Amino acid sequence: MYMFKRITSSAQNMFRMERVILLLALCATALACKTWPNGTDKAFHWYQCNSGPVLFLNATPYDQTGQNYVYPIHLGKPMMVKCELFNPTTHIYSSPNLKLTLNLWSWGTGLGGCDWSVLPTFGLLNNLDACSQGVPCPIKTGHQELDVTVDFSPYQSIIDILRN
Numbered sequence: 001m002y003m004f005k006r007i008t009s010s011a012q013n014m015f016r017m018e019r020v021i022l023l024l025a026l027c028a029t030a031l032a033c034k035t036w037p038n039g040t041d042k043a044f045h046w047y048q049c050n051s052g053p054v055l056f057l058n059a060t061p062y063d064q065t066g067q068n069y070v071y072p073i074h075l076g077k078p079m080m081v082k083c084e085l086f087n088p089t090t091h092i093y094s095s096p097n098l099k100l101t102l103n104l105w106s107w108g109t110g111l112g113g114c115d116w117s118v119l120p121t122f123g124l125l126n127n128l129d130a131c132s133q134g135v136p137c138p139i140k141t142g143h144q145e146l147d148v149t150v151d152f153s154p155y156q157s158i159i160d161i162l163r164n
Contacts, residue, residue, distance in 0.1 A: 033114040036107055044071045049103070054093070054139065058084040066147055075159050078151040087141050094138035095131035102128075104158070121158055 038045055046059045059081050063070045066080040073079060087093070102125040105116045131137035134149035152159055 033108045037116075040107070041072075044073075053087070053089050053091075055086045055088070056083060057086060058082075064149070075152045076156070078149060078153065081148045081150055083146045083148055084143075085139075085146065086143050087139055090141055092138045092140055095129055098130040098135065098137060098139065100128045100130035100133050100135065101126045119158070119161070121155075124155055124158060 035041070044061055046056075048056045061070050061073050062068060062080045062082060064078040064080060066082065070079060102121070104119040104121060104125070106119050107114070107116060109115050109117050134151060136146055136148070139146070
């Protein structure tokens with residue numbers, strides 16, 4: 001009898017847990033983020049995420065011709081990002097020492113929260129040779145404007161997991 005009660009109690013706890021999980025799933029769906037922060041659904045925003053010596057003052061996305069401003073961006077097509085930057089050092093950056101790491105972020109968490117989440121790229125976008133990935137090298141000293149080509153087509157497997 002005791003063993004039977006214990007199994008019944010365990011089954012009841014499992015049923016309760018299933019109800020809690022179902023409730024959390026429904027709440028996550030109901031409370032999903034309906035708005036994007038800072039109006040990023042309507043306008044391009046960028047932030048320099050590193051503390052390196054080169055300062056990016058502006059970045060603006062264009063189509064691959066560099067003629068037409070484009071937003072929202074489409075990672076399945078090559079595009080050009082017109083960058084204004086300042087290299088305050090006396091060092092000229094070039095291949096093979098100029099490295100590029102790209103992080104992709106998505107708005108909304110897997111649990112329905114409203115926050116930015118890093119998308120896993122499994123190291124495919126880490127420590128790339130920047131000069132062979134669309135950055136016009138060398139990066140000279142001083143204030144300058146660069147047209148950086150961004151082409152994610154070699155990483156289509158990552159692009160395919162993104163929400164539109």
